[in-house]
Amino acid sequence: MGSALALSARGRGRTAPNPNVGCVIVRDGRVVGRGWTAPGGRPHAEAMALEQAGVAAKGATVYVTLEPCAHESARGPACADLLTAARPARVVIGAGDPDPRTDGKGAERLRAAGISVIEGTRADEAEAMMAGFFTRQRLGRPHVTLKLATSLDGCIAMADGRSRWITGDAARAHAHLERARAEMILVGRGTLEADAPKLDVRLTGLEDRSPRRAVLTGGKAANGWESLKSPGDIAALDKVDHLLVEGGAATAAAFLAADLVDRLLLYSAPILIGGGRPALGDIGLADLSAAHGRWRMTDQRRFDADSLDVYLRTR
Amino acid sequence: MGSALALSARGRGRTAPNPNVGCVIVRDGRVVGRGWTAPGGRPHAEAMALEQAGVAAKGATVYVTLEPCAHESARGPACADLLTAARPARVVIGAGDPDPRTDGKGAERLRAAGISVIEGTRADEAEAMMAGFFTRQRLGRPHVTLKLATSLDGCIAMADGRSRWITGDAARAHAHLERARAEMILVGRGTLEADAPKLDVRLTGLEDRSPRRAVLTGGKAANGWESLKSPGDIAALDKVDHLLVEGGAATAAAFLAADLVDRLLLYSAPILIGGGRPALGDIGLADLSAAHGRWRMTDQRRFDADSLDVYLRTR
Numbered sequence: 068m069g070s071a072l073a074l075s076a077r078g079r080g081r082t083a084p085n086p087n088v089g090c091v092i093v094r095d096g097r098v099v100g101r102g103w104t105a106p107g108g109r110p111h112a113e114a115m116a117l118e119q120a121g122v123a124a125k126g127a128t129v130y131v132t133l134e135p136c137a138h139e140s141a142r143g144p145a146c147a148d149l150l151t152a153a154r155p156a157r158v159v160i161g162a163g164d165p166d167p168r169t170d171g172k173g174a175e176r177l178r179a180a181g182i183s184v185i186e187g188t189r190a191d192e193a194e195a196m197m198a199g200f201f202t203r204q205r206l207g208r209p210h211v212t213l214k215l216a217t218s219l220d221g222c223i224a225m226a227d228g229r230s231r232w233i234t235g236d237a238a239r240a241h242a243h244l245e246r247a248r249a250e251m252i253l254v255g256r257g258t259l260e261a262d263a264p265k266l267d268v269r270l271t272g273l274e275d276r277s278p279r280r281a282v283l284t285g286g287k288a289a290n291g292w293e294s295l296k297s298p299g300d301i302a303a304l305d306k307v308d309h310l311l312v313e314g315g316a317a318t319a320a321a322f323l324a325a326d327l328v329d330r331l332l333l334y335s336a337p338i339l340i341g342g343g344r345p346a347l348g349d350i351g352l353a354d355l356s357a358a359h360g361r362w363r364m365t366d367q368r369r370f371d372a373d374s375l376d377v378y379l380r381t382r
Numbered sequence: 383m384g385s386a387l388a389l390s391a392r393g394r395g396r397t398a399p400n401p402n403v404g405c406v407i408v409r410d411g412r413v414v415g416r417g418w419t420a421p422g423g424r425p426h427a428e429a430m431a432l433e434q435a436g437v438a439a440k441g442a443t444v445y446v447t448l449e450p451c452a453h454e455s456a457r458g459p460a461c462a463d464l465l466t467a468a469r470p471a472r473v474v475i476g477a478g479d480p481d482p483r484t485d486g487k488g489a490e491r492l493r494a495a496g497i498s499v500i501e502g503t504r505a506d507e508a509e510a511m512m513a514g515f516f517t518r519q520r521l522g523r524p525h526v527t528l529k530l531a532t533s534l535d536g537c538i539a540m541a542d543g544r545s546r547w548i549t550g551d552a553a554r555a556h557a558h559l560e561r562a563r564a565e566m567i568l569v570g571r572g573t574l575e576a577d578a579p580k581l582d583v584r585l586t587g588l589e590d591r592s593p594r595r596a597v598l599t600g601g602k603a604a605n606g607w608e609s610l611k612s613p614g615d616i617a618a619l620d621k622v623d624h625l626l627v628e629g630g631a632a633t634a635a636a637f638l639a640a641d642l643v644d645r646l647l648l649y650s651a652p653i654l655i656g657g658g659r660p661a662l663g664d665i666g667l668a669d670l671s672a673a674h675g676r677w678r679m680t681d682q683r684r685f686d687a688d689s690l691d692v693y694l695r696t697r
Binding site: 225323341351359376 | 533648678
């Protein structure tokens with residue numbers, strides 16, 4: 068399942084509205100098939116892995132991060148049917164598929180065909196890896212990551228706006244990798260006008276992974292940019308399951324005030340600015356007790372002298 | 383030496399102007415004497431450990447975190463002479479004593495008496511543990527720790543000043559322990575007037591370890607408080623080798639602007655405030671590049687959901 072989760076990561080940010088599933092098929096202790104949802108959502112991970120495995124899939128164990136789909140579509144057959152036809156001995160499933168067209172029916176169909184099914188293996192990790200899909204299914208909108216890069220005293224720039232650079236090369240490279248994991252990246256109008264950011268992925272080999280660009284503005288978007296009038300508009304975005312919000316302070320605050328942030332990426336550099344620009348504007352907090360219990364640290368990393376703390380919204 | 387360093391911690395914040403030394407004497411694999419500098423600075427760690435060891439010190443190994451002093455004073459004999467008289471086989475020394483009255487003479491005297499001497503064992507840790515003494519010797523002023531307790535977005539309070547509570551019980555208890563490690567604690571006039579903090583140590587068994595209290599103010603100090611007109615006045619403080627600065631933002635900034643902070647204690651809670659009061663006022667930073675290379679993370683701890691990051695000023 069660990070390998071299947073790693074394969075699932077390959078599709079992150081490229082498979083919306085389909086989940087970025089990973090799949091590994093093992094026969095007699097050897098990997099005979101590996102698959103991950105292709106960009107655009109098809110073929111599915113299971114289809115790719117089964118095609119690789121061929122006849123070796125018969126009697127094998129299939130590890131798949133999400134319950135195989137039970138519904139046929141114009142774009143391809145149901146994975147549960149593909150698996151049934153391939154006759155593996157066993158299917159080990161990560162998370163259940165909340166899509167009402169599957170939601171248990173995939174596992175049921177496998178069992179009905181005499182295949183042994185194990186459900187819920189590393190389900191939390193599987194859901195986290197396919198967070199965009201699960202957020203879309205459960206909350207009807209993309210999964211939103213807010214990135215902040217601050218000094219130790221929580222500033223994103225000096226008082227006059229200078230912000231190059233707070234974090235170092237390694238942390239900034241990681242932030243570019245996070246861009247490649249989103250279908251869309253968004254900044255506020257102020258940031259767009261002040262910094263004219265390209266918001267592209269400047270990592271060797273990932274240049275083609277630059278996400279769509281959006282700006283939060285009441286006005287019109289410039290050429291090459293999409294516009295959102297308010298954070299709530301993200302629900303209507305097509306083929307966006309992962310949105311990365313990169314600031315500035317007013318835009319970050321608008322998303323937080325609307326409780327539309329699921330994940331915080333807090334990069335911090337070992338510097339003090341003092342009297343600089345704060346990371347966040349007003350988020351409508353009524354009192355301090357209301358601020359507690361909303362965020363849980365899930366990862367902590369170092370990039371040279373910089374730190375990255377990752378927090379998830381507890382819901 | 384590890385045990386000697388741990389014993390040295392007992393005197394931290396209570397031995398100024400003497401160093402908080404730790405000493406362990408081992409004979410035939412057994413600890414026969416343990417000592418640490420007593421409150422007020424006397425007796426010295428070696429004297430206490432030698433007294434415990436008695437005749438067992440002969441032929442033993444003595445571990446001591448600081449080079450034994452070579453100068454007699456009205457308050458007691460030189461530790462190098464006490465050791466010479468006790469005739470241990472070997473003395474293992476942590477850091478060298480920069481006090482010009484010793485500065486190598488202690489080790490020399492031991493060697494001249496035929497005792498084997500090993501210097502520099504875990505010297506960095508020893509210096510860190512006796513940071514107050516070393517800062518006083520090298521920079522002619524107390525070692526200054528600045529404590530900040532912030533939200534993830536770097537706020538120390540809501541916009542209207544409410545700050546109870548940002549961090550939780552465990553982090554606040556640790557902050558009280560840090561108070562017990564300082565001879566003096568300081569806040570700004572604004573904090574004193576707004577919060578009327580007691581600045582005492584509210585930890586069972588350590589109630590008598592509450593440090594002297596000072597306020598940074600151009601005016602007069604209230605009863606029970608000492609006053610400093612500017613951060614630079616700390617050099618003249620008597621019997622203060624460790625100063626803990628607890629805010630607010632203007633006071634913290636004043637110490638940082640004067641480059642008089644040696645250690646940062648950054649407690650942070652997993653909350654977002656947004657548009658709150660920033661941790662620091664203007665520190666006179668000319669440009670971002672000047673902010674880099676000044677702070678090095680040396681410790682990172684968790685207190686329930688809160689984090690503590692400790693940074694040291696690199697000099």
